[in-house]
Amino acid sequence: MENNSLLTLSEIEDISTKAALIALMKEKERPFQKVEKTLIYEKELRDLQIELVKLQHWVAKEKKRIAVIFEGRDAAGKGGNIRRFMEHLNPRSTRLVALNKPTNVEKGQWYFQRYIKELPNPGEIVFFDRSWYNRAVVEPVMGFCNENQYRDFLVQVPEFEHMLYEDGLIIIKFWLSISKDEQLRRFESRKQTPLKRWKFSPVDQKGQQLWDRYTFYKEEMFSKTHTTYSPWMIVKTNNKKIARLECMRHVLSQFDYKGKKSAATTLLPDPNIVMRYFRSAHQID
16 A cells, blocks of 8 residues: 655655745645754854854955853854854954964963964954963863862963953954753763764863863852853753854944844844853752
8 A cells, every 4th residue: 555644756846945845744744843943053054054144244345353262061062163163254353262272382471372362353253262261171181280279270360361351352252052961962972973983082081070070160260250241151962952042142232333224033042041140049060
């Protein structure tokens, strides 16, 4: 007996819109929820990327300087977020900064020195895949700095960021919050996927073993470096796709750029996904 619920090649070839695909799957009583979620995500992503292009034009015209910092535990989605942000932006006025471990020369310099030269020029947006905040969490957890270096950093960073703020540089700081179980799942996925295997390292494995130490140092970081002029935005990232969209919405919501009112989607982030840090907040990581 012929199964009329199956999609035929001719039916698929006749489809010209995403809405038509969903309608056909409903008619054939095929599971469509996952497909529908994917199509909604792709549309939202495209609409927000269009707004980011508008924002970039405005930033270039107004000579603004914007630094967007992505911090978080390993596998929280920092790189994936940045890739979606930068996908359609003009590379002439946007940059990715993902520094390697400091050289011997850099180790003898003021800690912030190698980051200062990476800060945005007028009309530029710079995305930091980890930043000077390495010294707040990763370095003390892994033993890459001593206690004095760590304490000096916590004292200096609010003053450093205040100087940047007074000079007109706009800093947006994201902490991508991931649960321990979800981090482990992503680690396992990396090991099983040839194209992602390079991402997995012994440092990643220690992220699970030293989970509580990471928690202690990130809370210390928030308490010392969350300020009115440079606040931390906590983003729940167990759902990577939702987190990407909400990070984009937050960045776009911070600026009154030309063409913003004609956006095809909301530019206000979900406060249940993106929120300012405050001490009583329950965090998944």
